[in-house]
Amino acid sequence: MSLTPTLIRWLQSEKGRRWLAPLSAAPQNDAELLPTLTRLRRELSPAQAAAVVETARLRQRAARKFPAAAARMFFTRTSLQQASAADVATHTAKRFIPFRQVLDLGCGLGGDSLALACAGVQTIAVDHDPLALALVAANARTLDYPRRIAVLRADVRHPAWRAPAAWADPGRRTDGRRLFDPEQLRPPLSALLAQRWSYAGNLGVKLMPGLAHDAIPPDAEAEWISLNGELKEAVLWFGELLREPVRRATILPAGVDLIATDARADVRTPGRYLYEPDPAVIRAGAVADLALSLGLWQIDPTIAYLAADDLIPTPFARSWRVLEHHPFELKALNRRLRALQGRVVAVKKRGSPVDPEAFRRRLYRHPRGRPLIVVLTRVAGKPWMLICDAVVDGE
DSSP: OOOOHHHHHHHTSHHHHHHHHHHHHSOOOHHHHHHHHHHHHTTSOHHHHHHHHHHHHHHHHTTTTSTTTGGGOOOOHHHHHHSOOHHHHHHHHGGGTTOSEEEEESOTTSHHHHHHHHTTOEEEEEESOHHHHHHHHHHHHHTTOTTTEEEEEOOTTSOOOOOSEEEEOOBOEETTEEOOOGGGSBSOHHHHHHTGGGGTTOEEEEEOTTOOGGGSOTTOEEEEEEETTEEEEEEEEOGGGOSSSSEEEEEETTTEEEEEOOOOOOBOSOOSEEEEEOHHHHHHTOHHHHHHHHTOEESSTTSOOEEESSOOOOTTEEEEEEEEEEEOOHHHHHHHHHHHTEEEEEEEESSOOSOHHHHHTTSOBOTTOEEEEEEEEEETTEEEEEEEESSOTTO
8 A cells, every 4th residue: 555645634534533543542463454454445445445554553553653642643664664763853853942943854754843843943844755745744733733844845955945954864765675875875975964054054964873983074973872772873963963073872761971982991801790881882982981981891892791890770781790601612501501590581692603592592491490691702802601690780
């Protein structure tokens, strides 16, 4: 089913809402889908019936990204995949509060436009795709922001406007595949940067979480943002949106950040506790900075695991109590698991070539044993294994 602007308008009609509301509230599994479609097609066209079912299912899928609003919003699968989670969009929108007007370039379904409007910023949502603009308009209307969000159909690569600031969200997928090179995005990063003076140099660009450090322009601030321990996106900030030209790791919902300084931490053997830094800290290159700030050390200079002899709660890392650690050897590991009467609930790895799930099936497992985590990594350049208590301290 291909959603169209016409179908979006129909879904907002009284008849469309009457069919859509109950389906959005009641999850439809695959077994229920066929009879539901059959019932809808008795009174609706095939396209309308498909639009109702697809929108209801996408609303349920979107609940994680938009917990307060998904049940009233409109999506396509691609736009939902690319959209920022509401908490992340709210965070980035705060930088634009000093500006009277902001352009949302490549607005998609309008998640960032909605966050900007919620922050009190007059927003112009720009996209060349009529379907994207229809989604934005529908979402602005249903969430009561129609006066703060205007839509403009235009090619963001050839701006015919000037504005105090802009937010750009280039397309990061093609034919369902993710893109990893900033110059393969639609439009490419270089094209967006070439026109930033149309916005007085005040530009924020949302990029893929795996943004390479050598792709960061020297006059930019790079921010990696994670939410609930999951890395969501990288953002480049320019002009007055830039706080300082650094690499920054931001942890949500805690709302704390850490700046990378290319520091070096001590390297020693594992201690009583193992720390796994948040992925935003790792991507920003701030692992050693975290170690220095908390008095931790690395267990290998090339591995993003930290250690300590004391428990130090922090929003920047998870921690586990280390029961024992040894040079890696499968038979020895199984002997120790048997002695501990352990049940391995997860295998974690950094710097190890093993497949964690396949490896876990080769491990001793007591059916009612103590929950354990096995960590495969390197210590001083040598393959190493750590057996940890599966309970995360502090949770």
